[in-house]
Amino acid sequence: MRQITMREALNEALHEEMERDESTVLFGEDVAKFGGINKVTQGLYEKYGAPRVYDTPIAEATIVGAAVGMAITGHARPIPELQFGDFASIAFDEIFNKMGKWRFMHGGQMEMPITLRLPVGIAGGAGPEHSQSPQALFMHGPGLQIVVPSTPYDAKGLLKTSIRDNNAVLFFEHKLLYDMKGDVPEEEYLIPFGKADIKREGEDLTIIATALQVQTSLEAAEELSNQGVEAEVIDPRTLAPLDMETILNSVRKTGRVLIVHEESKTGGSGAEIAAQIQEEALFDLEAPIKRIGSPDVPIAQSIHLEQFYRPNAQQIINAVNEIIDVPV
Amino acid sequence: MRQITMREALNEALHEEMERDESTVLFGEDVAKFGGINKVTQGLYEKYGAPRVYDTPIAEATIVGAAVGMAITGHARPIPELQFGDFASIAFDEIFNKMGKWRFMHGGQMEMPITLRLPVGIAGGAGPEHSQSPQALFMHGPGLQIVVPSTPYDAKGLLKTSIRDNNAVLFFEHKLLYDMKGDVPEEEYLIPFGKADIKREGEDLTIIATALQVQTSLEAAEELSNQGVEAEVIDPRTLAPLDMETILNSVRKTGRVLIVHEESKTGGSGAEIAAQIQEEALFDLEAPIKRIGSPDVPIAQSIHLEQFYRPNAQQIINAVNEIIDVPV
Amino acid sequence: MAEIYQRDVNLEDYDPDLLIELYKTMVKIRSFDENLIRLMQEGKVSGFYHSGIGSEGLSAGSITKLLRDEDYIYYNHRGCNQKIAKGVPLSKIYGDFLGTIEGTTKGLGAGIVHSADPSRGVLGQAGTIGSQLSLAVGSAFASQMKGTDQVTIVYFGDGAASRETMHGSLNWAKLYNLPVIYICENNEYAISCHVSETHGVKAHIADWSEGYGIPNCVVDGNDVLLMHEVTKEAIERAKKGRGPTFIEAQTFRHRGHFEGDPYDYIDKAVLQDWKDNRDPIKNFKKQLINSGLTTEDHLINLGKQVEEEILQAIEIAENAPMPERNRIYEGLFA
Amino acid sequence: MAEIYQRDVNLEDYDPDLLIELYKTMVKIRSFDENLIRLMQEGKVSGFYHSGIGSEGLSAGSITKLLRDEDYIYYNHRGCNQKIAKGVPLSKIYGDFLGTIEGTTKGLGAGIVHSADPSRGVLGQAGTIGSQLSLAVGSAFASQMKGTDQVTIVYFGDGAASRETMHGSLNWAKLYNLPVIYICENNEYAISCHVSETHGVKAHIADWSEGYGIPNCVVDGNDVLLMHEVTKEAIERAKKGRGPTFIEAQTFRHRGHFEGDPYDYIDKAVLQDWKDNRDPIKNFKKQLINSGLTTEDHLINLGKQVEEEILQAIEIAENAPMPERNRIYEGLFA
């Protein structure tokens, strides 16, 4: 099959959906002529021009607030971008309370077909305010769907689903995945929300990972396999809705669980997932659920230090070994 | 001992600490002449006047941002108030990234002696944007201490500690507790952070609750006691730092756990607490840890409906019975 | 510095239907409000109500017979003045206060904050005041993109004007030349704070919009015809593709910030002056009668009709059932 | 509309030491920058550098011999211009780029964003541009409350000026009459966007501050003496308790937004014109020599001294060790 990068996959999804529905409108900082600082929106301005594709002032709260105001008229399907996912903090009220709740709190009378794109993750020494992965925060926000792809294939299918969906979507793209290549068919396809993907099957333990950490976990799983440990690697793909069924089936099979994410550990998505697993399958657990996240300190700017934040394959292997060592 | 309301206890703490340290400065919307919409800051303006106590424009991001700018000069100890804790969403970048990280990311060269007061909770039909309990979000934010008192005694001692502390504190006050009366000694006292309080001892199960839900849990515990079930009720008092030692000691004793909070369930503080408990004490658990939170939907404005959000004693009793029913 | 908007308005120049409609709308607004306060006193509605009495002219003047159903508004939290002027059925607004399923939110009980009626262009309100300033430019952008001549009006108080969102919104509005009208209901107070205690301005709040190159002015918001004129000009500007307008409309609260507010932080004489000499309804009534266009009796009758209408609306709203508990699980997603 | 700041500046009216110091500071800034770019090319520093070449006059002019250690600045993300002018040791700034413990952050590797030197009033920078606008009024408030005559300057780009925080900050500054100076480094671009594509203004960015009643002007930021004069006036205003000033300083980036930016979105001829005719260092050098105050040789010598100083600083910074892994667990709490 054709191999393209996640950047290309995302770009294709945008092209196809903007072609398909002329109420789509894409905006953000430097997304038009410049094609986005991550080059994900390249070629769209040339094809659709303003006002369908346009550059905004540096004012993130206004970007998201305006997207909400567009969406609720029923005339527009906004696809805003925040240049760094960290800036969700600047538009937090707009995301958490307006995108997430406007429809419900006004009696369900409007729709919220917004796909907010948020590049996240530790990459290249961008420092404490340009490297975060804030997705877990939004699991606590009703009305928000949270998409976190880990492959070009998933990225394309999920972005297309997001854009067509009539509800709010936060679409998190790990910056280190933009250059990752993977199989993407020429034909159109969509990937539904709330359907986890088992990226690797295994009997000995379940690794639940998101975004870049899916790749790191797969790498670790190969190494573990050499050591005779077969890990099942599950990528929830969407944190909201969360496919607990697939997760629990795996847990019931393996009895051992490791959750890996790049978000800082405390209060990360792993907390909620672990809490649900033990609630539903406590007596299937043969060892405590472990979580790996980045350290609970702001991310250093130094490239030398930043490597110690991003979970790596060795950490995963070590954690798996500890989990496996717990006697039945 | 003298009984006063939590409102009075908080007000006393503010008076004492502003008297004690003339670098303290208190500001927010309507906190001066009006004494605050919850009347917690009454009498301070009359005593200290501007600029020590002053009313600000309605601009929450600026309130918190300015507090940070004051604090890092080393000349001021700001005690800002946001009129409703929900508005933390408006000042989210300022709280999460600036209060929490400015010191660290600038190499630890400044201090951040801010106590940000945040009235929270479902009370009197204030609706989806004036009733939330956002404290759990900040557990995911390094550099922030999270205080959640449940009694007048704790409120006073913790607020005094907060103001004297040289690091950032988010101080959450449940609005329905303002009128609650309780023992508060005349003499000065401080309560350290990271020290949970066992509000009631019991052998049969552990209830971990915060804010108003400590009171609801105690109520439920009395009723349960009549039924022959002795619940231990633990109030962490600070969610960061979190006193896992006290919690784990109790869990090891009882083997059964219920976590109760008013925050919506998914992604609430209960998720992190449950995840940590199972990680540290899985094999002591005789039943899955249950969590009670408000439903994962925006809070309705209707008084009639809002009662169905706030966890009540009967819900707690039912949950406890389910937990107790799990056979050993 | 902001122009003080002045025009010679002569009643003879207006269609009598418009004049009567303006009067009727104001009376309806006030009567709605008085009856709501009564319902509160009867314990049927909770305490978070911000009465709009004293500012009816601002809403009637800027909406009645000017805005169509397809024009959008974001109302503010003071009274239900704009919702009523925009034609949201009274029973539905009462239903939102009483929490019955008659309300626009079908039982969620929007109260003052979250009613909506998209079929009449009422897109709702942000509980965080000032947040809707950004939404408004989005809605206006959507109309412009679609090529319609829809206009968006966003209402907000003097206090809300100090939210940071104001800047982002004004910048978008001017930059993209959007059909949006800012109406700042300046009643001098934000809860207990006088505007002079919280606003750094050259002279007026409207001055803030000047630096963006947005046409702006200060107007007597209690003069319903002046409000009509100033808004009409702004609407024409918007429809002609000439962009946004910022209107600071001066008014005053007859009651405290919320029901129960002691309202002791203001100068009583100033309040009395507004009540006696600058009441929008009283003054317009006088004008109407003096012009010979109508009689006191006629207006009294009209008032009675309105009251009748209000009482019927309350009855409908009260008779509708409260929602079931599981109402809260409905409508989160489309 | 904002005044275009013009003064007749004659070199004879100035203390020669000041003039030489201004020149030297500019040269130091540029040399620092050029050497940093070299370090990047050598692979020693990561890619997030925003060169400040072309705007040295703005920083030297507004800081050198005007600000004391106790005066506060919040620098912006373009170059290290303001940090250097404020006297942060060069080895420490390089240390922050190289990630060694010589850096102000002792190995965290602040890069361009998070260096700080409280002993010299350098309070840091917000990674979210524009957020420091609110911090600045806080710092100024603290000085005012303490009764000192400290001044706070906040630097930010034309792009950052469009952040919503601008409004909250300007309002506080005027309302509380704070000793704060806004210096908007308007280099016409925010990454790829020209200011005309993203700013709705009457004529200038400075116009935004006018509605608050804040004295403001537009100045040639590449004329170091004009920058000196305009900032001096603002500092005097602040110290006399007469509140804030907003200065829009015009300049242009010689290089792209970040190292690696193709920088193909601008008009090459415009850039060439800025380089040829509006280079702050080149022009000031000409003025100095023409005035007879110094000679070309002297200035060349001075440049060599500066280069020497820079190379020494780099050596110190490079020779310092990288931090241990557990550095990241230090300093979260006081």
Ligand SMILES: Cc1ncc(C[n+]2csc(CCOP(=O)(O)OP(=O)(O)O)c2C)c(N)n1
């Ligand atoms: C962001 C935000 N801050 C504070 C509040 C609380 N609050 C509600 S109304 C109000 C005063 C608003 O004053 P103004 O905008 O002048 O409107 P008025 O009440 O005078 O009509 C305040 C502070 C809020 N709802 N949202």
Ligand SMILES: Cc1ncc(C[n+]2csc(CCOP(=O)(O)OP(=O)(O)O)c2C)c(N)n1
């Ligand atoms: C809040 C926020 N939005 C976006 C960015 C990303 N960003 C960094 S610099 C920059 C352009 C800034 O332009 P300007 O303020 O004019 O400064 P210049 O780079 O031209 O010196 C952008 C968009 C950021 N750091 N913070």
Ligand SMILES: [Mg+2]
């Ligand atoms: Mg007001």
Ligand SMILES: [Mg+2]
């Ligand atoms: Mg710029």
